[in-house]
Amino acid sequence: MGLFGIGPCVANALSSRLTAEVRREGVRWMQEYERGVALAPPGAAGPAIGAGTTIAFRPDDTVFGPAQCEFDVLAECFRTLAFLNRGLDITLTDEGAPGGPRVARFRFPGGVRDFVGALGVRSGAPFRSDVLGFEREVPRMAGTIEVALQWCDSREEDVRGFTNSLATGTGTHEAGLREGVAAAIDAYARARGLQTAADCIGEGLTAVVSVTLDDRDFVDFARREPGGDAVRACVAQAVREYLGAWFEAHPEQAAAVITPVLRAAARN
Template identity: 55%
Template sequence: MSGDANGYDVTHITVLQGREAIRKRPGMYVGSTREPGLHQAVFEVVGRAVNEVLASRAGSVDVTLTPGCVSVADDGPGVPVEAAGDEDGPGLEALLTHMHPRARPGRRTTKALSLPGIGPCVTNALSSRLTAEVRRDGTRWVQEYTRGLAVAPPTAEGPASGSGTTITFRPDPGIFHTVECSFAVLAGRFRELAFLNPDLDISLTEARSPDAPRSVRFRFPGGVRDFVAFLDAPTGTPVHPDVIAVAWEDPRMAGRAELALRWSTSREERIRSFANSRPTPVGGTHAAGFRDGLVAAVNAYACEHRLLTASDPGLGADRIGEGLTAVVSVKLDHPEFEGATHGALGNPAVRPCVEETVREHLGRWLEEHLEQAAAVTDRIIGGPQQQPSGNRPSR
């Protein structure tokens, strides 16, 4: 049917951009207007501060929850302020009103708290009020926003003590079903980030009720090794005391990988995978490479020590994974995710790189730790009573 016939033409099309588009369709930018979307609005602001720490421009991030309000502070150099004549790239107002004003080549050091193409401007647009404070070059600058619109230009409010940026915002109750964040949800994600990035120091403070204040700080120098120990703690007795861990740089995948694993008496398999600190619940090439290497290493060891029989010629991934806790993390210059939700990593080069290192490192660990290796293979194959004693490695 033609436009003339039904009276519909280009004059009926409304193009929404920027703040107006975000407020009209908030779910497109933070996922929903319920609690998960509220938390994503927090992550958009926290992500910028986390990247300052991981780029060695700041030392810590502090997040504080007050009634209906969230404050995110870092001790970096402070966002450039246009009103001060800063020329160090786009500044405060661009950060809070435009998507990705400070894009940088390569994404290995960009930690995925934010959704792709978003940033603090989305949080600003979805807040009834936002205050930005910048401490930079000895001056304290303040700028206020209402529903994404600047009330006035940044104003110099006197001398600054130290440097950094603090963004305090009130999620708009006219948009979100709730404006009170879950302390547990935020703490869980911040803890996860600290495990994956040993240089990160991040705190979360609950100040919404004077009767129940609490604060937690997350920093884990042991990285993914500490992560596995944490995940293992409530599940069962470890089969072997060592957490097996390895980290390496590989130019073939233009990135770095870290992994840690340990078997326990639990029957559950817990393999957590991440790409650039973003959870990949569907897995992807890094998780597939880990499984490939795991199966190859365990089967090679079992064959070498004659632990397999004609009726049990090989061990599959499901059998080897029973009771296994593992964390697989890759940080790539150019990650390629599958699907709109980025639930799986797609970089083809990652799979053989991870497989090769897991096979070699785990195989070497098994040969160098025979007593622990025997405990692992007993756990997988079914116990020493099923194996002729002469076929087991010496202890």
């Protein structure tokens, strides 16, 4: 799609009408499409302030039938995108809502740390640790890793993985996170003459691991599993190193995290 990139292609193919606007270098460029076909080449439509892209479209009723967007569904999607892209500002407006426009704005300066904090509040369980996290650029996997974790008084585990802002099922990066957590807890416990059980590591853990791959090297794009063993190993190493250092620097919270793990291992 040239000036407008490949991002709108799917929306364009499923729309009865789509208008793309790009503001770049002081010029506002526009192009209109009807059922995926450009009505004219991109054209300058006047001066622009700032930079950005605006896509407006109507779902094609020959594909979807009568279509109606659900505000709450869109809000949850945009909230997640804002968590995963620190500093991104998203505003959702329903101009046809009864009683006047309904507006929701999403912006999370803390990124995935804010995400984990929100998930922890939803769980309602008392916390055993602060929200901790890190971001690391890893040339070996041609991308970046962002991780946040928190433990609470619960036997449940809530681990969520994302690749290039897309939710995954059981991706290799999620496996790497669990391996890294298990290795850090096991090393800390063994250094004190204790033993843990890997199958108990996740009790009470809330975590988000977000991987951004520059070359989008997916093993299985349909399942959105990134980069195979290299990504798994990189995530595991990064988590193990960060969490191991954090345990050493915060012995009281480390004990609050590891003691229930030891109890769970004893139960099993």
